Amino acid sequence: MYDHENTVELQEFGFVLITPVLIPRDDLLLLLRPISIRQSVGYLLTQRRNAWHSTMLNQYSSSEPIFTNLRSAQKAAERHRKSGTYFEISEKPILAFNLGTESLIVAHLNDLPPFERWKVPKLFQESETLICARDLVRAFGQVYFGQTYSGWCSKLGRPEVIVGFASTVSLEQPRTSQRFGLRKSQVQSGNMHFSLLRTAGLETRELARVALDLSDRGVFEREHPWEYRVSTYASVWDLPLLETIIKLLEANFSAYSGNSWIDSRKVREFFR
Structure with a gap:
């Protein structure tokens, strides 16, 4: 559901999609230095299938699309709906690295609390060169898990992570509470709508810790060290x-x- 063809299609219809990093398309963006970091919310869209005897086949994949606002996730679900399936939209805390008009987004899925097992890579502490978006992709991306520039602990297994770009102005403000919702689609009279199934508390202290750790190491551009x-x-x-x-x-x-x-x-x- 999150292949390159669908990514282009979602963008063409105006959905605020967090697009996965793609080389060489994003080469110039990857050279930019991060200006700041903030917390925001992403909306993960997952397609489910109704199986025989009402058994649910709930196979999760981090290749599912994630959006910067709820309306975009709902519009994408409406466009891709078909018989025998329904959709869920789950709210996820995300880290957003401001690169200017675009931001690099990192969403850590499934682990609780998110980002608890991410540490600043040793390379960030020892390098004399300036950190750019490419370094952040290597530090957070699951593709680079187990390598020296990854921040994920190799002993705890490969993380489920989405890393991509989104328009900075499309990002929501940080939550004042730490409750995140799960919505499920329903079709009535031919129209799809989403109902809130539940909200659950989710500890986000590790996102704040990551932001402070990176700030302390001078990762972001600023006027004074x-x-x-x-x-x-x-x-x-x-x-x-x-x-x-x-x-x-x-x-x-x-x-x-x-x-x-x-x-x-x-x-x-x-x-x-």
């Missing part, structure tokens, strides 16, 4: 900007606006 903006802290902590400013001001940091630069080493020391 080891610093990043208050707005980035708000995204990492899943807090409103004003609440983040107040929190930092109470700790005697010079957080006067979302654009104020704060030393991440001092923040880590104060709040650990």
Whole structure:
């Protein structure tokens, strides 16, 4: 469902799809340096099939498409529906690396909590060259699992990961809560609609930890070494900007606006 032909088709119909990294198409994007990192939400679309005796064949594959908003996932399901199948849309926390107009997206599937077994690769700590999007793809992508520039622990098995690109402006703001939903399609009078089956709490602290670890190692472009903006802290902590400013001001940091630069080493020391 997530092959190159379908990817092109989904893009042509205006769906905000997180497109998988493809070489040589994305060569120029892969050379860009990340500006910042934030948490967002992805909508994973999975097609299910009704089998004999009402038994469900629920085979999961990380090749399923993932979108940056719910409406796009619903529109894609409507276009691909056929007899004997139904769809599920599950909300997933994602990491988004801002490259400018495009962002590199990483979704870690199935493991709880997501990204718990990802660590900053040793190469990031020792390299004297600037980190670019290609390095991040190698560090997070399951294709590179077990290699020296991968951040996944090889002893714990290959992770289920989706890595791709999406328009930066299409990304949703971080959740104020840590509850994520699962929706199932139904057809009534010839029209498909989705009902919310359930919501479940999902711990996202590891996403914040990854963001801080990468920031501490100077992965992102910034005006001053080891610093990043208050707005980035708000995204990492899943807090409103004003609440983040107040929190930092109470700790005697010079957080006067979302654009104020704060030393991440001092923040880590104060709040650990």
